[in-house]
Amino acid sequence: MNHPDRIDVHQHILPPEYSQWLRRQGVAGAGGIDLPRWTVDGALEVMEAFGTTRSILSVSTPGVHLGDDREARAMARVVNDYAAQVVSEHHDKFGFFATLTLPDVDGAIAEANRAFIELGADGVVLIANSRGTYLGDPSFDPLMEELNQHNAVVFVHPGELPGESVDGIPSFAMDFLLDTTRAAFNLVKCNIPRRFPNIRFVLSHAGGFLPYASHRISLAMVATGARDPFEALRDFADFYYDTALSGSPAALPSLLAFANPGHVLYGSDWPFAPVAAGTYFNSLLDSTETLDDTTRVEINHRNAEVLFRRFASRLTVNDA
Structure with missing residues (x-):
């Protein structure tokens, strides 16, 4: 087939x-996976193998806040400056989501402004829960207001659940999916998408369990007295979703049936997801039995071209 x-x-x-700082803090991995090594050359090699022409880079869990606001602010500057430098040197290949300092709201606002105004970030990455406080919590409203003013794209990535893990079940296998689902529920329960309508939220890993269980989850809005369930369903469908580790014949039809048109984006999760996993899921996305040609083009690049200003010129060329 043609280059995707x-x-x-x-x-x-x-x-x-x-990575060195995490190891000094006693963090050797994320979600049950050892910290991998990332280099520009390695990324470009994998992108070539995957048929990827552009990647938007982000720091994964645990982010930069391990309990100390001051340390978190310093490390956020380090990772964002590094990412911005990579983008500057390879502007035709990379963009980046800036790392913020939640639950330190003041630090997060300051770093978001710096990232957008000085560094040219494409959006921000937020962990679904920050030391047990989920996105949507009223304490985060000042940051949401700031991101709304920037018309920000917010990439929501899961983290460790605020509770004991189950021995023998790696967090990335199930807990991460629940963490994203909880964040999506709390965002909608607290009416964040309607109160801050300029923010576009991208949920990792096809939104966790959300598309598959969306109607059941929406009924909980009645139980909590928070939102009309049908209105909540519309807000859930208006999130954006990536296909990282989720582009299977079992998961993808549910996602496409639920998400609004144009709201499904390609994701690989490399390097935490190894090349073999990416190759497997890419082959499913490339299969004519999984997707029709139009939907495949939309997921591979067209929907991202519409969402991100960085790709506006590409959209014009592709539409010509």
Whole structure:
């Protein structure tokens, strides 16, 4: 088949200083996976193998806040400066989501402004829960207001659940999916998408369990007295979703049936997801039994071209 021309909205970057800092803090991995090594050359090699022409880089869980606001602010500057430098040197290949400092709201607002105004970030990455406080919590409203003013794209990535893990079940296998689902529920329950309508939220890994269980989840809005369930369903469908580790014949039809048109984006989750996993899911996306040609083009790159200003010129060319 032709080169798929993918735009990857879910590729992780691990600046060397950040990886070293995590290990000094006793963090050797994320979600049950050892910290991988990321380099520009390695990323470009994998992108070539995957048929990816552009990637938007982001730092994964645990982010930069490990309990100390001051340390978190310093490390956020380090990782964002590093990512911005990579983009500057390879502007035709990369963009980046800026890392913020939640639950330190003041630090997050300051870094968001710096990232958008000085560094040219494509959006921000927020962990679904920050030390047990989920996105949507009223304490985060000042940051939401700031992101709304920037018309920000917010990439929501899962983290460790605020509770005990189950021995023998890696967090990435199930807990991460629940964490994203909880964040999506709380965002809608607290009416964040309607109160801050300029923010576009991208949910990792096809939104966790959300598309599959969306109607059941929406009924909980009645139980909590928070929102009309049908209105909540419309807000859930208006999120954006990536296909990282989720582009299977079992998961993808549910996602496409639920999400609004144009709201499904390609994601690889490399390097936390190994090349073999990316190759497997890419082959499913490329299969004519999984997707029709139009939908495949939309997921591979067209929907991202519409969402991100960085790709506006590409959209014009592709539409010509």
